Amino acid sequence: MQLSDVGRVYFIGIGGIGMSAVARYFRSRGIEVSGYDKTSTVLTRRLEQEGMAIHYDAQPESLPAPGDDLLVVYTPAIPKNFPELVQVQQGGYHLMKRSEVLGLISREMRCVGIAGTHGKTTTTTITTYLMATAGLDPSAFLGGIARDFDGNYVHGDSDWVVVEADEYDRSFLRLSPEIAVVLSTDPDHLDIYGDHGQMLETGFRAYAKRVKPGGQLIVRYDVAEHFADIENVMVSTFGIGAGDFCAQNIRVEDGAFHFDLREPDGHLINGLRTALPGRHNVENAVAACAVTRLAGGNQEDLREGLANFHGIARRFETVLKNGRLVIIDDYAHHPTELTAAISAARELYPNRTIRGVFQPHLYSRTQDFAAGFARALDLLDEAIIIPIYPAREEPIPGVTSQLVYGMMKNEKRRLLSETQMLEATAELKDGVLLLLGAGNIDALVTRVVAQHRKTTNDDQ
Structure with missing residues (x-):
């Protein structure tokens, strides 16, 4: 299928950061765009406001009718047995990975x-x-x-x-x-x-x-x-x-x-x-x-x-700053990225206590890099680790946040649930707090910041 033949595009996983960019490309060219995602988010709501029809129930009957003008795009993060994907593979649709579409767009x-x-x-x-x-x-x-x-x-x-x-x-x-x-x-x-x-x-x-x-x-x-x-x-x-x-x-x-x-x-x-x-x-x-x-x-x-240049959301983004407390949100999900974020905080705030909350992303990555995560988190003055965000993966026996926690040497470390983490961070009065990870910790960031805005006058 050539891009010039496309009149409609349906995205399985439209709310992903990479998928939504491609969806916006097609929409900017006047092409009808629709799709599925697991949950409604700030990003999916923006896409809906831009004229894209999105549903959140994974039912094959929600798919648009096949046709020569319809392209279905999916991400490899979608499980192979996902009902809509199975239906598309069996139903005569034009199907491409996001990377294939991006390759076609950029080739010329x-x-x-x-x-x-x-x-x-x-x-x-x-x-x-x-x-x-x-x-x-x-x-x-x-x-x-x-x-x-x-x-x-x-x-x-x-x-x-x-x-x-x-x-x-x-x-x-x-x-x-x-x-x-x-x-x-x-x-x-x-x-x-x-x-x-x-x-x-x-x-x-x-x-x-x-x-x-x-x-x-x-x-x-x-x-x-x-x-x-x-x-x-x-x-x-x-x-x-x-x-x-x-x-x-x-x-x-x-x-x-x-x-x-x-x-x-x-x-x-x-x-x-x-x-x-x-x-x-x-x-x-x-x-x-x-x-x-x-x-x-x-x-x-x-x-x-x-x-x-003003930067990117969730890349060392200062989300709250007052006279005593700074809260920074960062997407770091690899040991090298954790080290970079913590080092940057120390360079910018050399006389402050640097604390961090880390949400590991994927069981496989945690298994591969547990020791590296531990070394990076030991650079913090105080560390909190919350449960792994699994994304597309099934659990791996023996791989939990406890694996990283057990390898750390920092005596001021805690292994907490998300609820316990919210309670612990609500008590902070000063220093720098880094919220680190690539999972759904961004939703928790909003709650952490809201807790402090109730009691402080945010000056940014």
């Missing part, structure tokens, strides 16, 4: 693909904003809600498209980017790849080989050795203190990071500023600057864009 465009086990959403969004500031007017599919665009899909009028290239289920192998970025290649999704070696070979290296001949591959300097033999592309590196695109002279002034950017030819762009917290975000910004420069943006575009 000048695609920028941002890949990596950490930092994809932030870097994809910064890149989109910088390119827009540079007048390149890209479309974009984002993995989070960008404050500057008020959404996760950006409709541009040029032939540039910026895509978050997801390694889960090898989805990024559907893309054919003109410019590709690899931010990191840490082990993750081992339920898909088996081991780290396979993740590198059949994941990230295979993705790098998808770059169009004559295109650009930008990789973090410390993983460059894995991509040295990629042929027919220009390979550049980036990083802090190293790389062809290199951040130098990093300093914190007035609550923001400032740095200078050295480019491959030695040219220095002085005095770039970003309000995003943490050195990992300086590195993300360097990657975004590299893409924008290679796409044709000038140095003043970088300066203006970085200074004005």
Whole structure:
């Protein structure tokens, strides 16, 4: 089925952050969009307001009638025995994975693909904003809600498209980017790849080989050795203190990071500023600057864009701040991401007590990285761990939050239910509280903040 033949699109799992971006793409083109999701959320309600019909009962009879103009899109996170998916597979529908659709959309465009086990959403969004500031007017599919665009899909009028290239289920192998970025290649999704070696070979290296001949591959300097033999592309590196695109002279002034950017030819762009917290975000910004420069943006575009960029929901998002207490919501769900978030909090608030609540995401990930989670959470002054959010998975015997808790050395740690966590955080009067995880902890964030707004005057 060609995209030009599509008159109706039905999404199984329309409320997912990646699925909803594709749904918005079709809706922006006047195509009829409908779908199913498990629960009503802020995002699904927004989609309904935008004209998409959504239902929340998983019944095959709720499917639209098949036809040559109907495309059904699903995500691999949907169980194989899900009733609607089974009916579609048996009923003569045109069915595609989200990644297949994204590949078709981007194939005829000048695609920028941002890949990596950490930092994809932030870097994809910064890149989109910088390119827009540079007048390149890209479309974009984002993995989070960008404050500057008020959404996760950006409709541009040029032939540039910026895509978050997801390694889960090898989805990024559907893309054919003109410019590709690899931010990191840490082990993750081992339920898909088996081991780290396979993740590198059949994941990230295979993705790098998808770059169009004559295109650009930008990789973090410390993983460059894995991509040295990629042929027919220009390979550049980036990083802090190293790389062809290199951040130098990093300093914190007035609550923001400032740095200078050295480019491959030695040219220095002085005095770039970003309000995003943490050195990992300086590195993300360097990657975004590299893409924008290679796409044709000038140095003043970088300066203006970085200074004005407002960030993404749930990426170190300050959700409450008063004279004594700061509450920060972050999507961190891998040990490296936890460490980055905690380190950023310490750098911004060096004299405060740093506490954290962590909700592990997936049984498989918890099993694979329990020791790493424990080491990262030990960096907190006080830690609370709540039950695992299973998402698409069935329980694994012996794998609970207790596994992480038992490996920690921090004496000020607690293993609590969600209700107990709400009670415990309600008693906090000062310091910094990090709410960490990729599950449904965002719904709990709202309740944590509401408890404190009852008793304090929030100044933000």
